[in-house]
Amino acid sequence: MMQILETAIIPIEYDEYTKESALELKHILEQNPQFFKAIFTHYQQISYQKNQNSFYLQSNNTINILEKMYAGRADNCNKKDWLDKESGCSLLLYTINKKIKGAYDFSEFPEEEIIQFITYGYIHETKDYENIESYFINPEAKQQAIEEWLYSKYSLELLNYLIEKQYKKIVERLLLGREENLEETLNTMIRITSEVEWFMEEQEQDCTISTSQEETDNLCKEFLMEIDPSLNWYNLFCNAKKTGVFIENQNDKRVIENKIEVDDWCVFQDADGRWYIYSPRTGTIQDSIYTIHEFIHYVVRITQPVLEDNVCVLTELPSLFFEALMRRFLMTQGYPQEELEKDKYNRQLGISKMSSLLLDVLFYIKNISHGEKITLEQELQKEKKRYKEWCSNEEINLDSLKENIIRTMKTSIEELIEDPLFVEETYPYIIGYRYSKLLLDKVDQDKNVITDMINITPILNTLTPKEILTRLGLKEKDSQNLNNKKGLIKSEKN
């Protein structure tokens, strides 16, 4: 037998089994009258039974959800400007972070509270009160809609915030506080990044030649003996092998403690200051190339104190140079050219992808460094101008330009959240790759280039980029004879 319980907001229909629950619900509703009136405005009653014009209360779950809408929050959500820009920006940051990393590691708020807040906000904005329960029972299902809603409202705000951070990092870490050098540095970075050859295909190619651990080690040893007759590097390598510097196991305690990504080859330091090389073997000929790349980083690291606050932009140069020499060496050892070309292609592809992302970010930073906020209108003007310059004959489709801009912004936001050190971690590959190519061109005529690189590598971080280039006989303005407009055209079509 169903009975009616009157409340200040809406009647509740209940029976003898649900009486207690109904009383509890009345209490909850009357604590937040304004908010719940808004929620239940389309219903005549709340009922524990399914019938027309009733808000069907399926389970106590809904009561638990409603109970969490405490008065302060509910009132807030009812206001017109319930979410200020800064909070909206934080919520978007939260949502993207959660999507990328599976967790929100910036917030002092409990995760559950943030999810509730976002969800309330979304329901309130879309006025979709009917589905309130499903939102809370399965928040994942609404994830994408909520994310798009937040993006449409707060992406510009968030982009400006993230770019401002990158700008400060460049000044602080690449320029050591010398802000007056920023304009010139940014222009150089943009120029060099624009020169990277752009690849249309996006697939990495798998090497198929399998190589055993022993064969890999022997190839590395023979290579080191050939390039460095003093045998210093050869001895260092043998010693590293003997003393457990190389760690292959992804479940190794030190690998886990340092949060190293499972298939990322890298050099890292443990709490006692000892350096290691994490080498997740692929079992192919690429292992020997990766080993040389990381071993060169290891040489730099163990011979110099770690400079925490300073980033030398040429840190990738020796590794990229010697990995390319290793490819050449493997060719002389009879390994098939097409297999080594695959590895070379993968490297180029990686550099090309990085440069594409970095170029967008650098242009944004330039904006911010001039004291201008990034706006949609302004980006559209720039995009139109570029389009006219490079595709003068084609008619401009404003909608597709706008779409491109929004997509670029979204990509940049996600990249910067995923990797807060994005600029200082990617630029060294781009500039390093550029100069290593110039050096490799010289090697054929002048073997001294290799000796110069061997001498410079252990002291790399004690020299300024200018000193390094001078010692190597390179100039900052050396060009690769590439069409440096490519980067611009690319950023337009991406």
Ligand SMILES: [Zn+2]
């Ligand atoms: Zn590297």
